[in-house]
Every structure is written in C-alpha cells, then in structure tokens.
Amino acid sequence: MNAGKLDHLTVDGTRIAVRHRGGRTPGIVWLGGYRSDMMGTKAETLNGWAADHDHAFTRHDYSGHGESGGAFADGTISAWLAQSLAVLRQCTVGPQVLVGSSMGAWIALRMVQELQKAGEGERIAALLLLAPAPDFTVELMEPQLSDEQRRELEETGRIEEHSEYSPEPNIYTKALFDDGRRNRVLTGLIDTHCPVHILQGMADPDVPYQHALKLVEHLPADDVTVSLIRDGDHRLSRPQDLRMMLAALEGLIERAA
Template identity: 75%
Template sequence: MTETPPDFLDVDGTAIAFRHLDGKEPGIVWLGGFRSDMLGTKAETLSDWAERHGRAFLRHDYSGHGESGGAFADGTISKWLTESLAVFRKFTHGRQILVGSSMGAWIALRMVEELRKSGEGERIGGLVLLAPAPDFVSELMEPQLTEAQRRDLREKGFFEEPSEYSPEPNVYTRALFEDGRKNRVMTGPIDTHCPIHILQGLADPDVPHSHALKLVSCLPADDVTLSLIPEGDHRLSRPQDLDMLLRAVEAISAQVG
C-alpha cells in the first residue's frame, strides 16, 4: 500500500483524491474500475514501474470511491468522466497513455472523445485497456436485469446485489442506467488516432471476451492489439497478468515516445 496520503482537487464541490509522480513523457494515467480505488494491485504496480523509470504517473479515485469524497450512489459515468478530465487537465502535460481497467476503459474512451472535441486530442498518445467494459450498463447489464431489479429501479430508483470484490453490495441506480445510455461509445466507429492494446481474460465472469471483440470492431482506423489471456479473470492481477500489463505500457511508451 502507498503510505503517503493523497492530495485533493475540488471538482464541483467534491474532494477528488489523487496521487501524482513527476517524470518524463509520455506520462501514464490510471483509470480504475467500478467500485475500485487507486491503491489496487494494478495501480500500485504501475506506480512502482513509473517511479523506477522516471515516468510521470497520475491516478485518482472517482467520487464515492476510495479516498475521494462524495457518495457512491450519486455517481454516474458523466460525473466520473468530468472528474477524470479535471484531474487530467490540471496535473498532466504533453502526451499521455491512458490505462483503463473495466469501467475505466469506458472513461478512457469518453475522455478521448471529449479531448478531441476540445482540440486536445493529440494529448492522448495511446491506450491500454484491461477487461474493457465500455457501455456495460446497456450492453451487459440491462439485457440481464430480472423483473425484480427492473421494478426496484422504477419504484426505488436503485437495486443492490452482492459484490465478489467487496463486503458492501454493489448499488446500481436509475441515474447510472439513464446516464450510461447517453455515454455509449460502441454505437459506431471510435476514432482515437492512437495505438491501443487490449488485455482480456477468457475466464472473466463479468465481461465476456465477445465484448472485447466487439470493441475491436469499433476501432477500424487504429493500431489495435488484442491479447486474450486463457485463464485470466476480470481482475487480471496475477503476476503474469501484471507482467503483460507492464509490457503493453512499455511497448506503447516506446512507440509514442
């Protein structure tokens, strides 16, 4: 675990926790998944690697996650995207490689869209996406909702289900579903104009590898590498998975730098 306390950036009245290492470009920006935080194994591994190689590294917790303020149930893709862009713009310079895990891959792809809209698209030098879950609300969750879950969304505005990764249940709100539909990225070609490496476990119980294949089909103009890991699960935190992550980041760093 990282011993130094985080710094904080106020984003729309919420204290967003972040940690930043100064170093050379292209820098690395970590974007975690749903209910995860910036002290997880993959983020810590990247931080250690960046420190050893004198590479800039930035990570943060979305509101309602980890050390940041705010309530998890108030979170939406739009809210977490706004926070991620604020931290990115405030604390990075030059070209960056976005490393997004699960929902973080969705945030990364939306960040690319928003940065391109604002004329900052050249800031993104590459993407490394682990078990990417863009559009997971509409693509992966909605088709499998039970009638009881649909009723809870209508009547209570949320439903809960046990989490494999936390003692606290996952909370899914009506706002998350409605906002998720507005942030879909896999509705047509996705233009990132940068190299992309996708790591996907074939034993992932949360995001099927068919979802990664669909994402690749939406990236026709880009230099895309897809690595399917036979026994890899959703976390991709085994030593061999972490080694693949670092090799993917190193390769894109060399290509961009």
C-alpha cells in the same frame, strides 16, 4: 514504495483525491473500475514501474470511491468522466497513456472523445484497456435484469447485487443506467487517433471476452492489439497478468516516443 503525493481537486463541489508523481512523458494516467480505488494491485504495479523508469504517473479516486468525497450512489459515468478530465488537465502535462480497467476503459474512451472535441486530442499518446467494459450498463447489465429488478429500479431508483470483490453489495442506480445510455461509445467508429492495446481474460465472469472483441469492431484496425489470456479472470492481477500489462505498456510507450 512512495505512492505519490496525495492532493485534492474540487470538481463540481466534490473533493477528488489525486496522487501524482512527476517524471518523463508520456506520462501514465490510471483509471480504475467500478468500486475500485487507486491503491489496488494494478495501480501500485504501474506506480512502481513509473518510479523505476522515471515516467510521470497520475491516479485518482472517483467520487464515492477510496479517498475522494461524495456519495457512491450519486455517481454516474458523466460525473466520473468530468472528474477524470479535470485530473488530466490540472495534474498532468504533455501526452499521456491512459490505462483503463473495466469501467475505467469506458471512461478512457469517453475522455478521448471529449478531448478531441475540445481540440486537445494530442494529450492522449495511447490507450491500454484492461478487461474493458464500455457501455456495460446497456450492453451487459440491462439485458440481464429480471422483471423484479426493473420494477425496483423504477420504484426505488436503485438495485443491489452481491459483490464477488467486497462484503458490501454493489449498488446500481437508475441515474447510472440513464446516464450510461447518454455516454455510449459502441454506436459507431471510435477514432482514437492513437495506438490501443487491449488485455482480456477469457475466463472473465463479469465482462465476457466477446465484449472486448465487439469493442475492437468499433476501433480503427491498424492501431489495435488484442491479447486474450485464456485463464485470465476479471481482475487480471496475478503476477503473469501484471507482467503482460507492463509489457503492453512498454510497447505503447515505445510507439509513442
């Protein structure tokens, strides 16, 4: 399967790796999670679907991730948001379905807000949010920090935690936490002006399904669908999960047509 031509953009001095395949609109833009890259199972599955159905598909690695430049520890929601907006504006045309996984769903919601502010809200045709983790630093992590971790953040500017998905520990910086507060979306109504479909595993150890339901409270009710997968985990990468993802995508594209 052709992964799409590798290209690079420079955003705030950092080279951002982008893969894009042309095709019909609405196109699909993949937004990965914290420490994931654009060659993962879900992104590759979407790439295959886009190729088979002649839809444009665009994906990139945030700074400090995958094939992009920059140091991971320097990353913040604001930086990754700016990079994602640059990719959308420079590499895509017409309306797009944003598919955001975990932290990528937070980025997607912030992109909608920023595009609407700039008068570009029509660029977003729909949102497909997989195990969405908006405001995860404030809502999910900060309440769980021990006194020792809080001291470590203040004294060293970072903490490390064991990762279930990588031999390398997860790194969380004070800058990430501080910037996360400035990018909160669960503080009022998030008027997306487009259909939203959320897929959430009820056996997700990282993002409780109640967090997805909390997100729904902040979205307009008439255009939101939530699919709870009873035995689904955080990755949502099993064959049955991927089939649900593609079915949800097809439904959103039909509505956007």
